[in-house]
Amino acid sequence: MNYESVMKLALERAFYFPSCEIYGDAQAGFWEYGPTGVSVKNKFLELWRRELVRRDRMLEIDGSQIMSKSVFEASGHLGNFADPIIKCKKCGLTFRADKLIAEIANVEIPESADLEDFDKMIQEKNIVCTKCKGEFDVAKKFNMMFRVGIGPEDVEAYLRPETCQSIFVDFPRLFKTMRGKLPLGIAQVGKSFRNEIAPRQSLLRLREFYQAEIEVFCNPGKLNELEKFSEIENTKLRIQISDGIQVMTCKEAVEKGVIPNKFVAYYLGLLTEFYEKTGIDMEKSRFRKLGEKEKAFYADVAFDFEVNTTIGWLELVACNYRSDYDLSSHAKMSKEKFEVMDNDDKVLPHVFEISMGIDRSLYTILEHSLREDKENERMVLSIKPYLAPTHVGVLSLVKKDGLAEKTDEVYRLIRTKFDSFLDHSGAIGRRYRRLDEIGAPFAITVDHQTKEDNTVTIRRRDDMAQDRVNISELETILAKETAYP
RNA sequence: GCAGUCAUAGUAUAGCCUGGUUAGUAUUCGGGGUUUCCAACCCUGUGACGCGGGUUCGAAUCCCGCUGACUGCACCA
CATH class of the missing domain: 3.30.930.10 (Bira Bifunctional Protein; Domain 2)
Structure with missing residues (x-):
């Protein structure tokens, strides 16, 4: 995608x-x-x-x-993690000083050199802005570290x-x-x-x-x-x-x-x-x-x-x-x-x-992981089950006839063990699609048969196939399917 | 940082040129109904003009600045 x-x-x-x-x-x-x-x-x-x-x-x-500052003095970041830059006084265009000098004057100055060395070379070789021919301001160091000040004394330190x-x-x-x-x-x-x-x-x-x-x-x-x-x-x-x-x-x-x-x-x-x-x-x-x-x-x-x-x-x-x-x-x-x-x-x-x-x-x-399933008009995040943000959706086929209450029961059974999401609202297909989009590998649906024999269906995200299993088996099945390899 | 394009609900967009009713549409989302195993349908509700100035009786619309996004250049230790 x-x-x-x-x-x-x-x-x-x-x-x-x-x-x-x-x-x-x-x-x-x-x-x-x-x-x-x-x-x-x-x-x-x-x-x-x-x-x-x-x-x-x-x-x-x-x-x-x-x-603290010493860490980055030692690590070299204070010296090397900065680029020497020069800015055109006229048009404001910024250049890497070392690169521009190398390009125009064919002189290699290491980027860690003193700033005066760049200024001197620019003077000597009469280097001007490549765009507007304007003069350059003195070279500066642009350090990519964020400086912070510690305490009221504003002691130098870095993120x-x-x-x-x-x-x-x-x-x-x-x-x-x-x-x-x-x-x-x-x-x-x-x-x-x-x-x-x-x-x-x-x-x-x-x-x-x-x-x-x-x-x-x-x-x-x-x-x-x-x-x-x-x-x-x-x-x-x-x-x-x-x-x-x-x-x-x-x-x-x-x-x-x-x-x-x-x-x-x-x-x-x-x-x-x-x-x-x-x-x-x-x-x-x-x-x-x-x-x-x-x-x-x-x-x-x-x-x-x-x-x-x-x-x-x-x-x-x-x-x-x-x-x-x-x-x-x-x-x-x-x-x-x-x-x-x-x-x-x-x-x-x-x-x-x-x-x-x-x-x-x-x-x-x-x-x-993201793919469009055109045949079924859906976006599916086919992420590995152990990486999925939600492991399983717990859905009632319909809200009435006591199915909502039964669904809540199933949800309470697994909610602390898996990342699960309880959903009663709207059409069942819509709820499946929502789960597909965030990559939930499984959906458990409580239907009328659940009340008779305590079984629910488990729908798999990738092929949309469903199995009927007993509620008592859910934890074992989900644990196995969402386990790290 | 430079140049070009752009910025309107959660998302995608119309309106801007030519300033003037309640900012339209699709989808999403909440509530209710109906149906029930794959985005159906009906009712109902929430929700937006990036920020700051200016022009004007009046600005989403015109002007300026800032910020951001995209693309290209440069950068990426």
């Missing part, structure tokens, strides 16, 4: 919608999740916990969103631009108190904040967004010694190589040198198995190795997990081998010791990161 239809569904059924929408000064890049969206998000995260955190015995933390910094900062304590052993995964779900220049397309480019990040700390000397690699060695990865996507097992990818080591391949394998279970169409996915220029400033080797949608390839996960970039910078800045013992070796761990964009993942799940 396309972006437009997903957007319509999102607005009509309260999956997500613009933040502060009743006010005229609402800013772009901020969206809220409604009840249905939250329900899917929570279930998606439960799946993530099962398939990655628990499976790999990772530790999950929940850190602060506001972090985190990625969740992982708390994981790095917390690593020494966690390793000691949780009896850590390399390789050790530490995970976190939470919000991050980036002052994007042009937020776009609802959940796909936000200023405030959810990440589920995993940082795996490892001994860099043992990247090919990983016993659990055998668990995923036959898992098939889809990897972009030059112009085509090649499908190969994790084992083959390492043997052919497509992936540098077993360690990285293991986590790409886990990630593949996870996304298969979200119901995203994996035939439309790929891992893409990033080139030198595309990589983040902290990354050594980087693979993006991307999925093709109706608005193009979307990056859902960034997998970065960050080496000891973060731990050594924080060690230097804080004087804290980050070396740990790995058997008899004292090592400064390296980090492999799996940084997942939750909002984009949810969008993709919706886009890949």
